[in-house]
Amino acid sequence: MPNPLTLKLQNFARFSDEDLRALDALTNINVRRLRAREDIVREGDDIKFVHLLLDGWAYRHKTLKDGRRQIIALMVPGDLCDPDIFLLKEMDHSLAALTPARFARLPREALDRFAEAHAAINRALRRDTLVMAAIQREWTVSLGQRSAFERLAHLFCELLLRLGNVALVRNNSFELPLTQHELAELTGITPVHVNRTLQQLRARNLIRWKGREFYIPDVEALKGAALFSSDYLHCGHEGVHVDVR
Amino acid sequence: MPNPLTLKLQNFARFSDEDLRALDALTNINVRRLRAREDIVREGDDIKFVHLLLDGWAYRHKTLKDGRRQIIALMVPGDLCDPDIFLLKEMDHSLAALTPARFARLPREALDRFAEAHAAINRALRRDTLVMAAIQREWTVSLGQRSAFERLAHLFCELLLRLGNVALVRNNSFELPLTQHELAELTGITPVHVNRTLQQLRARNLIRWKGREFYIPDVEALKGAALFSSDYLHCGHEGVHVDVR
DNA sequence: CGGCTCCTTGAGCCCAGTCAAAGTCCGTGG
DNA sequence: CCACGGACTTTGACTGGGCTCAAGGAGCCG
Numbered sequence: 265m266p267n268p269l270t271l272k273l274q275n276f277a278r279f280s281d282e283d284l285r286a287l288d289a290l291t292n293i294n295v296r297r298l299r300a301r302e303d304i305v306r307e308g309d310d311i312k313f314v315h316l317l318l319d320g321w322a323y324r325h326k327t328l329k330d331g332r333r334q335i336i337a338l339m340v341p342g343d344l345c346d347p348d349i350f351l352l353k354e355m356d357h358s359l360a361a362l363t364p365a366r367f368a369r370l371p372r373e374a375l376d377r378f379a380e381a382h383a384a385i386n387r388a389l390r391r392d393t394l395v396m397a398a399i400q401r402e403w404t405v406s407l408g409q410r411s412a413f414e415r416l417a418h419l420f421c422e423l424l425l426r427l428g429n430v431a432l433v434r435n436n437s438f439e440l441p442l443t444q445h446e447l448a449e450l451t452g453i454t455p456v457h458v459n460r461t462l463q464q465l466r467a468r469n470l471i472r473w474k475g476r477e478f479y480i481p482d483v484e485a486l487k488g489a490a491l492f493s494s495d496y497l498h499c500g501h502e503g504v505h506v507d508v509r
Numbered sequence: 510m511p512n513p514l515t516l517k518l519q520n521f522a523r524f525s526d527e528d529l530r531a532l533d534a535l536t537n538i539n540v541r542r543l544r545a546r547e548d549i550v551r552e553g554d555d556i557k558f559v560h561l562l563l564d565g566w567a568y569r570h571k572t573l574k575d576g577r578r579q580i581i582a583l584m585v586p587g588d589l590c591d592p593d594i595f596l597l598k599e600m601d602h603s604l605a606a607l608t609p610a611r612f613a614r615l616p617r618e619a620l621d622r623f624a625e626a627h628a629a630i631n632r633a634l635r636r637d638t639l640v641m642a643a644i645q646r647e648w649t650v651s652l653g654q655r656s657a658f659e660r661l662a663h664l665f666c667e668l669l670l671r672l673g674n675v676a677l678v679r680n681n682s683f684e685l686p687l688t689q690h691e692l693a694e695l696t697g698i699t700p701v702h703v704n705r706t707l708q709q710l711r712a713r714n715l716i717r718w719k720g721r722e723f724y725i726p727d728v729e730a731l732k733g734a735a736l737f738s739s740d741y742l743h744c745g746h747e748g749v750h751v752d753v754r
Numbered sequence: 755c756g757g758c759t760c761c762t763t764g765a766g767c768c769c770a771g772t773c774a775a776a777g778t779c780c781g782t783g784g
Numbered sequence: 785c786c787a788c789g790g791a792c793t794t795t796g797a798c799t800g801g802g803c804t805c806a807a808g809g810a811g812c813c814g
Contacts, residue, residue: 307740326650328736334653336646351636356643356741391596398601400645401581405571407652408579408697412770443792452653457770459794491573495552496601657802688760702802704762755814762809771801777794784787 267291268342268430269316273388275429275499286382291318294369298361306358313369315345320365321441325449326357335450337400338362338423342430347375347389363441391498398496407452410491412461415451417490420471424480425497440478465489512536513587513675514561518633520674520744531627536563539614543606551603558614560590565610566686570694571602580695582645583607585668587675592620592634608686636743643741652697655736657706660696662735665716669725670742685723710734 266274270287273279279287295318298304304315307326322339336357339345345359350372361367370378379386399422406415427438444462448455465471470486472479480486487493511519515532518524524532540563543549549560552571560567567584581602584590590604595617606612615623624631644667651660672683689707693700710716715731717724725731732738 324646326646328650328654329738330736332654334650336649346639346642348635348639351632352639352743354740356743357646387596390593394591394593394597397591397642397645400642400649401569401571401602403649404581404645404652405573405579407649408694409573409577444794445792449653454771455792456772456794460770463794491575493574495599498597498601689762690760699803700760701762701804705802708762758811758813760809760811763807765806766804768803769801770799772799773797775795777792779792780790782788782790784785 267318268340269318269344270342271430272342273385273392276391277384277388279384279388283382283385286378287385290370290378291316291368293374294371296367296369298365298367300361300363300365303358303360304367305355307355309355311349311352311355313371314347314349314375315359316368316370317341317343317345318366318368321362322360322365322367323362323446323450324357324359333449334452335446337396337403338450340423340426340430341432343396344389344392347379347393350375362446395496395498398498402496412451412453412457413464414490415453416447416458416461416465417470417486418492419447419451420478420480421483421487421490421492421494422497424483425494425499429499435479436481436483437477437479439476440473441476513563513585514589516675517587518630518637521636522629522633524629524633528627528630531623532630535615535623536561536613538619539616541612541614543610543612545606545608545610548603548605549612550600552600554600556594556597556600558616559592559594559620560604561613561615562586562588562590563611563613566607567605567610567612568607568691568695569602569604578694579697580691582641582648583668583695585671585675586677588641589634589637592624592638595620607691640741640743643743647741657696657698657702658709659735660698661692661703661706661710662715662731663737664692664696665723665725666728666732666735666737666739667742669728670739670744674744680724681726681728682722682724684721685718686721 267288269291270284273287294313304322317339319341323335324337324339325333325335327333402422406418410418423438423440424433424436427433432438442450444458445455448458451458453461462471462473466473468489469481470489472481512533514536515529518532539558541549549567562584564586568580569582569584570578570580572578647667651663655663668685669678669681669683672678677683687695689703690700693703696703698706707716707718711718713734714726715734717726
């Protein structure tokens with residue numbers, strides 16, 4: 265079973281055997297386990313590592329002075345936090361585990377050496393960073409323009425594709441470890457309203473969600489309801505691998 | 510009068526004379542003038558250039574299938590659009606001039622050669638990209654958690670600092686070339702409500718805005734109202750230049 | 755002076771927020 | 785095996801921030 269980072273990058277790039285070994289090596293550097301809901305770095309902390317999520321889910325978040333909190337980004341296995349982050353002095357947001365999670369914590373030197381030695385991987389990582397930025401932009405669109413109903417639908421579409429990239433989807437269903445409260449902090453709506461909106465999604469048979477198991481009966485219908493277009497994820501189409509040259 | 514990119518980068522990095530000449534040279538490559546409200550690249554276009562805004566304002570935007578439009582990001586002079594963008598095949602959003610504007614359109618080869626030859630500048634540009642990402646995250650927080658009133662206040666605080674970095678602020682006042690309609694697309698609220706909210710800001714004497722001239726009488730008060738903290742902009746403090754080593 | 759575009763105002767409505775209470779699930783310990 | 789507690793979900797009733805629709809004013813340019 266390949267590591268999730270390799271899985272993800274292979275959706276659009278091919279690597280030499282040596283590159284593949286190097287990628288595997290990355291995922292063994294300085295691994296740390298976290299409990300669910302534990303912060304790994306906090307806003308204001310010095311920057312010591314680039315974090316690579318190996319297992320479990322995580323999120324970036326930020327809290328306003330008066331306590332309102334926004335989850336800024338979700339991370340799923342294979343996601344990497346800003347390879348260039350060492351150019352900044354301190355964190356402007358916090359990073360936390362959502363479920364029990366495993367992170368590789370890559371120190372600056374290791375990553376610099378790695379980038380020089382493996383140009384193809386380096387490019388793939390930079391590409392991936394661009395996709396993360398595109399996701400952030402799409403969230404901006406969601407929060408700015410989409411209704412509560414559309415926002416939730418959109419989030420689920422995005423997760424379907426992102427988790428699909430790392431082989432965590434089967435038959436349009438995946439594990440969703442979020443509480444409704446966290447969904448609220450993600451989408452900028454109230455927990456109560458999240459609940460009512462989920463009920464609407466269920467009533468229209470756009471989603472099924474029981475325990476941790478999340479299922480999308482009709483992906484196209486959900487995409488339609490979300491005004492979802494997958495372009496921003498820049499996925500390789502239909503397993504066609506695009507060269508990263 | 511130095512170019513705005515150099516001005517901005519010098520807020521946190523020092524450059525050799527040769528680097529400074531190289532930066533100036535960048536701003537002369539393939540310059541194009543645009544009229545106000547003209548798209549420079551559209552969603553779906555092939556990626557041919559990295560765009561460097563030399564003069565005027567610009568914005569990234571995205572339109573949903575049903576016509577709702579969100580302005581995703583604002584660009585002011587000195588801002589650069591994703592130095593790594595060539596790793597993607599096509600644009601996932603559009604880029605447009607807000608005012609009459611001048612862009613340098615940097616082709617891939619020029620930028621690659623440049624990055625190799627000028628390591629310090631390259632690091633400064635990467636750092637700047639991280640700040641742009643942080644701005645995008647902060648907008649996520651605004652759209653998710655801040656009220657209309659706070660969102661507008663926050664935007665104005667951000668612009669004060671960003672424009673200050675490129676010497677476009679004098680006595681807490683600057684040129685604001687946005688219509689209320691565009692402010693609405695930026696903040697995810699209705700034009701009508703933008704109007705009413707601006708009146709509240711004026712009534713509380715937090716802003717003055719006449720014609721193009723925008724003035725902030727009491728910056729600390731506005732920051733307070735916006736729950737604004739400048740950390741995410743990673744500005745050098747008080748003119749202290751931090752080394753980008 | 756006419757016709758843009760942009761700003762302003764009013765009235766009514768609705769999506770989503772607030773507050774509060776009940777119901778469900780699940781793990782723990784007696 | 786059951787009782788308890790805590791976290792999470794669901795429901796109800798009410799409120800309010802922001803949206804909609806519509807009309808009128810202000811500024812600007814040809």
